[in-house]
Amino acid sequence: MQLDRIDLSDIHHPALLARTVHKLLGKREGAVPVEDIAKALDISEVRLDRFDGFEGMLLTDTVRSNGCILANSSKGRRRARFTVAHELGHFLMERHQLSAENGFTCSARDMRETRDGRQHMRQETQANQFAIELLAPDYLMEPFYSHDPDLRDAQCLRDHLDVSLEACVRRIVARRDEPLAAVWSHNGTVRYFAKSADFPSSRSIKAIRYRTHQPRIAQLPRGTPASRSLWRRTPTPGRAGRTSNSTSKRGSPTTDMQLRYFGPN
Numbered sequence: 576m577q578l579d580r581i582d583l584s585d586i587h588h589p590a591l592l593a594r595t596v597h598k599l600l601g602k603r604e605g606a607v608p609v610e611d612i613a614k615a616l617d618i619s620e621v622r623l624d625r626f627d628g629f630e631g632m633l634l635t636d637t638v639r640s641n642g643c644i645l646a647n648s649s650k651g652r653r654r655a656r657f658t659v660a661h662e663l664g665h666f667l668m669e670r671h672q673l674s675a676e677n678g679f680t681c682s683a684r685d686m687r688e689t690r691d692g693r694q695h696m697r698q699e700t701q702a703n704q705f706a707i708e709l710l711a712p713d714y715l716m717e718p719f720y721s722h723d724p725d726l727r728d729a730q731c732l733r734d735h736l737d738v739s740l741e742a743c744v745r746r747i748v749a750r751r752d753e754p755l756a757a758v759w760s761h762n763g764t765v766r767y768f769a770k771s772a773d774f775p776s777s778r779s780i781k782a783i784r785y786r787t788h789q790p791r792i793a794q795l796p797r798g799t800p801a802s803r804s805l806w807r808r809t810p811t812p813g814r815a816g817r818t819s820n821s822t823s824k825r826g827s828p829t830t831d832m833q834l835r836y837f838g839p840n
Contacts, residue, residue, distance in 0.1 A: 578615040589701040593708035606737035631658035633679040653739040664705030
């Protein structure tokens with residue numbers, strides 16, 4: 576694999592940077608070879624192993640002469656592949672300031688960062704944007720889209736692209752045309768969510784709470800199209816909406832996931 580970092584210099588937008596990498600590579604089938612890409616771009620070593628205290632680490636200097644990436648594989652290879660892409664984003668985005676004397680150290684929380692506040696948040700958000708754009712480019716995702724948004728599409732993408740289910744769901748939320756929101760909960764409490772820019776309101780997401788695993792959705796403004804969720808198990812009381820929950824094989828609650836979207840009844 577032949578890549579030259581000179582072709583990527585002065586590109587500071589994370590999505591554009593990842594798209595330029597794909598332009599240089601040409602279209603491919605299947606999972607993106609992120610470790611090979613990293614090594615072709617002056618990462619001397621990529622090590623996937625079980626580490627304590629961090630999710631990912633990039634060892635490099637201020638001028639990015641070369642680098643070494645460590646990715647925690649304790650949560651699975653797919654999660655580790657995202658971590659490799661995340662650290663590669665730090666390496667290629669020259670304006671990112673090192674978080675330690677010898678590089679970057681990133682936590683599990685950093686891997687889900689979407690805010691654009693302080694510099695650290697902004698850098699982690701940009702590294703995440705680069706990572707998902709690199710691992711799940713539009714041209715590899717679009718053939719797997721159903722007519723309507725469907726969580727089963729994310730399952731197919733997970734297997735085809737070798738990316739975690741959560742990353743695939745977030746990508747679908749960001750890239751499809753419909754107003755979408757994905758909600759993750761645990762033991763009856765909403766942990767976090769992702770929504771597209773045109774999803775009607777965060778209030779309707781934050782109001783989701785569980786009683787015996789039945790969601791209660793806040794009332795939406797009059798005239799708002801009906802809310803729907805994929806993988807319906809039981810209808811939401813008093814709403815035309817649908818709910819989708821995922822539980823462990825034994826039936827005990829795990830981290831549940833819903834994908835909600837708005838459209839005609």
